[in-house]
Amino acid sequence: DVKVTQSSRYLVKRTGEKVFLECVQDMDHENMFWYRQDPGLGLRLIYFSYDVKMKEKGDIPEGYSVSREKKERFSLILESASTNQTSMYLCASSFPGSGRLYEQYFGPGTRLTVT
Amino acid sequence: QKEVEQNSGPLSVPEGAIASLNCTYSDRGSQSFFWYRQYSGKSPELIMFIYSNGDKEDGRFTAQLNKASQYVSLLIRDSQPSDSATYLCAVRYGQNFVFGPGTRLSVLP
Numbered sequence: 252d253v254k255v256t257q258s259s260r261y262l263v264k265r266t267g268e269k270v271f272l273e274c275v276q277d278m279d280h281e282n283m284f285w286y287r288q289d290p291g292l293g294l295r296l297i298y299f300s301y302d303v304k305m306k307e308k309g310d311i312p313e314g315y316s317v318s319r320e321k322k323e324r325f326s327l328i329l330e331s332a333s334t335n336q337t338s339m340y341l342c343a344s345s346f347p348g349s350g351r352l353y354e355q356y357f358g359p360g361t362r363l364t365v366t
Numbered sequence: 367q368k369e370v371e372q373n374s375g376p377l378s379v380p381e382g383a384i385a386s387l388n389c390t391y392s393d394r395g396s397q398s399f400f401w402y403r404q405y406s407g408k409s410p411e412l413i414m415f416i417y418s419n420g421d422k423e424d425g426r427f428t429a430q431l432n433k434a435s436q437y438v439s440l441l442i443r444d445s446q447p448s449d450s451a452t453y454l455c456a457v458r459y460g461q462n463f464v465f466g467p468g469t470r471l472s473v474l475p
Contacts, residue, residue, distance in 0.1 A: 293467035
């Protein structure tokens with residue numbers, strides 16, 4: 252059974268703080284993703300990673316960075332949190348390869364509030 | 367910019383009826399198509415995937431794909447109140463996925 256875990260379900264931080272969101276998967280997936288989800292805007296891709304130490308920007312990378320030092324762990328970093336980063340953050344992982352299958356599995360999400 | 371569009375809803379159907387959810391996508395190079403269900407406050411969970419034209423059935427769920435029209439749909443037969451959720455359509459492009467905004471379904475007892 253695929254398991255994707257995230258370090259916190261709820262997090263409250265102050266403006267300007269550096270915030271770390273951790274994601275761990277136990278299925279040996281090469282690909283890992285960070286999304287944020289906001290009402291009316293759906294899921295938006297922040298960053299993704301195809302392999303250890305590899306990262307690619309998604310649609311909304313500004314204000315974020317990522318780290319992938321080990322295959323199973325993908326961290327999202329908010330360098331200086333702002334109120335417009337208040338959101339639900341979802342981590343996902345999948346096997347690589349183009350084509351037919353290889354769906355994404357999601358973690359439970361972290362609801363971040365920046366005050 | 368690759369786009370995936372869905373009606374945001376809410377779509378309300380009576381218990382036992384068929385719920386029909388629709389999704390269109392912009393890029394003909396799309397390879398795989400997924401339907402996720404997301405309950406309020408929870409993360410998305412995969413319920414169906416489809417990659418070739420036609421229908422795919424799994425229990426009460428049927429996914430339909432028409433690549434020429436760039437159209438994917440999800441039918442839920444014998445809808446139950448427990449099916450009330452937001453349904454996300456996702457399209458895979460290479461290694462990445464683009465999600466639609468989701469359709470909120472409400473099944474009325």
